[in-house]
Amino acid sequence: MSWSAPPGGTTLAGNLITPVLVKPPEGDQDMQVYPYAPIKTRSAATRLELGKVLARGATYRFEVATVVDEGRISTAASSATVVMGTASDKGPLP
Numbered sequence: 001m002s003w004s005a006p007p008g009g010t011t012l013a014g015n016l017i018t019p020v021l022v023k024p025p026e027g028d029q030d031m032q033v034y035p036y037a038p039i040k041t042r043s044a045a046t047r048l049e050l051g052k053v054l055a056r057g058a059t060y061r062f063e064v065a066t067v068v069d070e071g072r073i074s075t076a077a078s079s080a081t082v083v084m085g086t087a088s089d090k091g092p093l094p
Contacts (some may be wrong), residue, residue, distance in 0.1 A: 002047045008065040015041045017048055017074065020059035024080050025057030040067075078088055 001017070004088040016038035041048060054060060063076040 001050055001063065004046065010041060011070050013067045013071070014043060015045065015063045016063075016076075017041065017063075018076070019050065019054055019056075019060045020063060021058060022061055023059040025055050028055070028057075031058075038063075038065075042091060050084070054084045054094060057083065059083050 003015075018036050018038040020036055020061050021033055024033075039048065039053075059081050062079040064079070065076040066074040068074075082085075
């Protein structure tokens, strides 16, 4: 997953990426859903590999917030829904 860095000279401490499960993979009746927890990136990273963390075939949307050095956190932006393990999980976060 990738996204664009904010414009301007803002010094970032990182990003908070929260995967939100919209629909489990088809045929997976045993999938357990845990409370959503954000994944914090280092500094101004704009890419995060989620292929080994999220369920293949499941539908997710992502909440992305930016953390600046002063400790402030932006309002989270939401992505469109994405089915992991398909061509739809290759593009940038809208």
